[in-house]
Amino acid sequence: MGLLPDPAGEVTLWIDAPPSEVWALVSDVTRIGEFSPETFEARWTRGSSGPEVGARFKGHVKRNGVGPTYWTACTVTVCEPERVFEFSVGTPDVAVNNWGYRLEPRDGGTDVTEYFRLEPVWFLRGYWLLLGALRGRTNKRGMRTTLERMKAVLEK
Structure with a gap:
């Protein structure tokens, strides 16, 4: 991609809960409203x-x-219990971006990485070139x- 900003990002946080409990939360899309801004x-x-x-679901977003x-x-694209939950946003034929969670056991708890990546299509690359730095910071926040918020619930 060269000098263009990377149209992806991730954040990792350690949670004092086993992967099975974290998995149950991140893969239950009906609970995302409790956590996502x-x-x-x-x-x-x-x-x-x-x-x-x-599996298909829809999310109600306030940008x-x-x-x-x-x-x-949204369509679930990767589903490996206690390891990876990922979904694409868009139609099954035309995805715009992908979001997911990777779980890695560590020190009696779980490193949870939430990530996103845009599809490598020209109009999204153009969008990312113009607004990528701003949107990337917003996504990471x-x-x-x-x-x-998930950590607070799981560590109660």
């Missing part, structure tokens, strides 16, 4: 009722926590907030 609700759709590759507000269609 932008996605205030989500629900399984099209007959899906839980995490598995191909930057202030608006605009819209629904996003949001991921840190999400993980800190």
Whole structure:
């Protein structure tokens, strides 16, 4: 990609809980509204009722926590219990970006990494060139907030 900013980012936080408990939380999309500063609700759709590759859900997003507000269609793309939960945003044919969680056991707890990456298509590269630094900082702040809120629930 050269001198262009990387259209991806991640934040890692150690949580004093086993991967099984962290997994149950990060893979339950219906709870994201408790944690995310932008996605205030989500629900399984099209007959899906839980995490598995191909499962569909939609998230209700308030961009930057202030608006605009819209629904996003999502599809689970990686589902490895207690290891990785990832989903794409967009239609099954045209994804815009990907979000996920990687879990790694460490010191009796779990390193939880939330990450995002844009799809490598020209219009998203252009968007990232113009607004990437700002959006990347917003995403990283949001991921840190999400993980800190999850940590507070899991360590109660």
